[in-house]
Amino acid sequence: TQLLEQSPQFLSIQEGENLTVYCNSSSVFSSLQWYRQEPGEGPVLLVTVVTGGEVKKLKRLTFQFGDARKDSSLHITAAQPGDTGLYLCAGVPPYDYKLSFGAGTTVTVRA
Amino acid sequence: DTGVSQNPRHKITKRGQNVTFRCDPISEHNRLYWYRQTLGQGPEFLTYFQNEAQLEKSRLLSDRFSAERPKGSFSTLEIQRTEQGDSAMYLCALQTSQGGTEAFFGQGTRLTVV
Numbered sequence: 165t166q167l168l169e170q171s172p173q174f175l176s177i178q179e180g181e182n183l184t185v186y187c188n189s190s191s192v193f194s195s196l197q198w199y200r201q202e203p204g205e206g207p208v209l210l211v212t213v214v215t216g217g218e219v220k221k222l223k224r225l226t227f228q229f230g231d232a233r234k235d236s237s238l239h240i241t242a243a244q245p246g247d248t249g250l251y252l253c254a255g256v257p258p259y260d261y262k263l264s265f266g267a268g269t270t271v272t273v274r275a
Numbered sequence: 276d277t278g279v280s281q282n283p284r285h286k287i288t289k290r291g292q293n294v295t296f297r298c299d300p301i302s303e304h305n306r307l308y309w310y311r312q313t314l315g316q317g318p319e320f321l322t323y324f325q326n327e328a329q330l331e332k333s334r335l336l337s338d339r340f341s342a343e344r345p346k347g348s349f350s351t352l353e354i355q356r357t358e359q360g361d362s363a364m365y366l367c368a369l370q371t372s373q374g375g376t377e378a379f380f381g382q383g384t385r386l387t388v389v
Contacts (some may be wrong), residue, residue: 198331198378205382206368206383256376261323262319263368265318266317267316
């Protein structure tokens with residue numbers, strides 16, 4: 165059983181459209197991270213959010229941490245085929261270092 | 276380049292054989308993790324080291340699994356008497372020494388048990 169629930173599990177959109185991926189939990193996290201993983205490779209860190217209510221922008225990607233630090237979202241504007249991949253959220257419980265991952269959202273952007 | 280090298284990248288083995296994977300940090304990180312990832316799932320924590328000390332092991336880590344980090348640098352993960360259920364991607368990850376929680380992953384070792 166994974167601590168973090170991601171939705172949707174799969175997302176297929178046309179180039180230029182927007183998408184949002186959600187990461188929810190009943191647990192509080194001291195920080196939450198988003199990773200992107202391509203087939204046959206390890207996850208690559210995109211962003212870390214630490215403060216409740218925090219919003220971070222990385223070019224066309226916007227990350228939000230919930231006020232209660234239990235949930236997060238990733239929004240991609242004007243998606244491109246290069247955004248295709250598995251998006252993973254990972255939370256760090258208070259007083260801990262190790263990451264607990266969600267099951268991931270597979271995003272496919274069609275040209 | 277994430278600063279983590281894993282070898283081999285792929286391993287196919289027969290059921291019952293032993294396998295060993297290696298993780299080499301390119302730079303110094305005092306926390307080193309092993310994760311396992313199966314198809315359609317996120318990585319699951321197996322074990323972690325702070326320098327050479329193994330501080331925590333998951334319940335997923337059966338007696339057939341053993342990990343070492345003899346000098347606080349590289350680490351090995353050995354699986355004895357492999358089973359088909361061991362087939363997965365095994366990932367090594369590092370965290371910095373300055374208290375941050377960001378993890379830098381290697382490219383993983385894909386194990387297939389036939």
